Amino acid sequence: xxxxxxxxxxxxxxxxxxxxxxxxxxxxxxxxxxxxxxxxxxxxxxxxxxxxxxxxxxxxxxxxxxxxxxxxxxxxxxxxxxxxxxxxxxxxxxxxxxxxxxxxxxxxxxxxxxxxxxxxxxxxxxxxxxxxxxxxxxxxxxxxxxxxxxxxxxxxxxxxxxxxxxxxxxxxxxxxxxxxxxxxxxxxxxxxxxxxxxxxxxxxxxxxxxxxxxxxxxxxxxxxxxx
DNA sequence: TGCTGATCATGG
DNA sequence: CCATGATCAGCA
Numbered sequence: 208x209x210x211x212x213x214x215x216x217x218x219x220x221x222x223x224x225x226x227x228x229x230x231x232x233x234x235x236x237x238x239x240x241x242x243x244x245x246x247x248x249x250x251x252x253x254x255x256x257x258x259x260x261x262x263x264x265x266x267x268x269x270x271x272x273x274x275x276x277x278x279x280x281x282x283x284x285x286x287x288x289x290x291x292x293x294x295x296x297x298x299x300x301x302x303x304x305x306x307x308x309x310x311x312x313x314x315x316x317x318x319x320x321x322x323x324x325x326x327x328x329x330x331x332x333x334x335x336x337x338x339x340x341x342x343x344x345x346x347x348x349x350x351x352x353x354x355x356x357x358x359x360x361x362x363x364x365x366x367x368x369x370x371x372x373x374x375x376x377x378x379x380x381x382x383x384x385x386x387x388x389x390x391x392x393x394x395x396x397x398x399x400x401x402x403x404x405x406x407x408x409x410x411x412x413x414x415x416x417x418x419x420x421x422x423x424x425x426x427x428x429x430x431x432x433x434x
Numbered sequence: 435t436g437c438t439g440a441t442c443a444t445g446g
Numbered sequence: 447c448c449a450t451g452a453t454c455a456g457c458a
Contacts, residue, residue: 255454256439263439273458274437289441299449301440335441381450391451393436400436413451414436420449435458442453 215243215267221281221349227266228329228347236331237340239265247340257339258331259287266327274303276322283349284326289333290345294428297333300419305389307376307402307415310368314361319387319417323360326350328427348431356386363387376402376412386423392416 218224231239236258237247243264248254262268268277268285277285291297303322311317330345352360363384370378381390391413399411 251441251454253454255441256456257441259439260456270438277438287440298441301438304437333441388450390449391453393453394455395453396451398435416437438457439455440453443450444448444452445450446448 215265217267217269217278217280221283224266224278224281224283224327225347225349228262228327231262231265231329231344232346234344235340236261236342236344239344240340249338251339254339258289258333258342259285262287262329262331262344274318276325278327282321282325284322286326286328288328288330288424288428290330290428291334294425294432296421296424296428299388299390299421300424301392302387302417302419304392305367305379305415305417307371307379307400307412310364310371314357314364317364319364320360323419324351328431330428346432350427350431359385360387371403373405375404375406376410376415377404379415384420386420388418388420389415390418 218227240247240261245261245264248257251257263277263285266285270277270279276282286300289297302319314320327347327349329347332342363386366383367379367389379389381388393414396413398414400414402410402412404410
């Protein structure tokens with residue numbers, strides 16, 4: 208094995224993926240990281256995506272940082288869900304970048320819609336008082352949106368698209384959306400990406416991404432584990 | 435530069 | 447107190 212080869216091969220199907228994830232439940236992130244040869248940071252200030260990278264590596268995700276699903280051949284997205292307490296999401300959940308020049312033809316065809324079509328949720332302790340390496344992995348579950356969830360997500364997305372068309376990129380504020388929202392997503396405030404203004408002129412703005420509100424992931428947790 | 439992984443930190 | 451807006455790291 209060359210040093211840059213993944214230590215864990217990609218799971219061949221959803222069952223294997225789910226089985227692997229379930230086997231990690233109860234472990235600390237430090238223990239999982241150790242088995243993958245990943246260093247454990249003292250805090251997350253300069254390692255914000257660490258928990259997600261640990262789980263990706265441990266489960267054999269093959270998507271890397273490309274714009275494809277984490278488990279490309281399965282069409283499954285992996286999301287760690289930091290919890291404060293047993294069932295409370297600590298943060299909104301980033302889904303993907305928003306193309307501000309065109310959200311897409313339809314919810315189903317959109318990148319955000321396809322990412323959310325199938326997700327392996329992995330709860331992880333997210334209490335900042337717990338050092339990253341001591342945080343425990345929870346019970347994972349595979350999820351696809353119900354018809355009702357899809358209807359609301361689609362409606363949020365269509366409202367974003369409408370705003371983008373009528374008002375340009377400035378019309379997309381983080382206040383809109385029941386379960387989805389559009390927020391800045393960039394390395395820093397000077398980052399620029401292509402967009403349009405209300406008159407349809409080409410402009411450049413701070414990049415945005417789609418996020419799931421905590422109200423939504425809280426509902427998913429209740430659905431998966433009961434209240 | 436843009437996409438992935440997210441959490442940080444301040445204003446309302 | 448918590449959502450919005452800002453930011454951090456790695457890779458292509």
